[in-house]
Amino acid sequence: MTSPVEALVQQLDSKADESYDARAELIWIGSDAIPAVIDGLPSLGGFGRLTAIEVFEAVGDPRCGPALIGLLHSDNPTVREWAAIALASLGIDAAVEPLRRAYRACLARATPPDWTEPDGIRWALTELGARSPVVPRLTARLRAIAADDAPGWPSAHFTEIINDLADHAQVILYSQFWRVDAGRTYDISGTALDWELDWTAPWEHLVDEARTWSLLEASGAPVGDDIFVAPTWIDRTDLHPER
Template identity: 85%
Template structure:
């Protein structure tokens, strides 16, 4: 069994079909395969490591925790992000400080906060209980009036949410629109506006700039009872965690 599992781990780096098949079999084997996946992790490419992370998450064996923490220092940003997400979803003990360090490293590399890696790590910190997003009263109240399974807020209240967030010194990074039909929920195209914030500007300037752009998006976005908007925003402490 050991040599077979080791071969499967090596195949995680293979072509898509071979990698998928190896991943599925390792998940089927379960916890018995985890030590071999951990041992083989350093020899895998970024693609293989990402697939190994999927194995860790599906099997749910906490022994993968130290290996995932090690991947937070990978040279591959997607590997770092997926490792943080897995640490949070698996609720690995001792993950908070390493994930915090990974987030600070993102900021030190001057990775824009609206890129996927810092966004994923912020989600992980939130899930681990180490980050509490600021949700102003009106935004919270409007969210509470939506259905439990609604993917955000009613698009008819888009502008109100944007102003509430900005009034409470939150920087809106972007917004995703969702359509909810009777049998499915799916993302829909936004307004097509392409905007970037100047991350060297004072915080108050970024708040107002993000308000201006987001309100323009709101004015052009479709508004309907079955369309929902999910803004993503950050607080000052997310950009200046040491202050």
């Protein structure tokens, strides 16, 4: 006989409104619901598993760690990405090696490093202390002049940051712009440039291409005392990790 909690787990795969209602109820139940969510994962489709991951994160019960690690092998890239992010959010240290394997699997599938799955896995590894982004001295100093809660670097220094990163052989993947107004942060559009790098090219070529595109973006980017830029970049070791 299906228990009420098990029924809610199965409802995670329902239409959006029903799924969200089930998610809210499971989060309200809290840790007592986690075993049923874990047991029900194999029977859920992609949407249901994504919603289950949201339950795991909201409840914050470390018992879901092994289940999230298992989801790193999903055939759905979004499930893999969300599982990686949840593992880091929950501080599951045992996930470091599985995350490294998941990242190498991304590269083996020729997934571009600027896509969301590898980006999410890199973030997770960084949060768990297993990856240290290269932050050149000037970039670090320019970051320090912003408030601790600022969502990036002052946009007026964007060109300096681009050149500093490229001079230290870092490849800029993309940049996000934010406006801070009365303590609230808003995502704002940049120049809408959309570039693609040839990831089979030599690393030095990738650095130069990313610099060129980023400087072009900087030439038309929004600037103001309340505007910040948050570039995302990778090191050579991110594209060619040690095995």
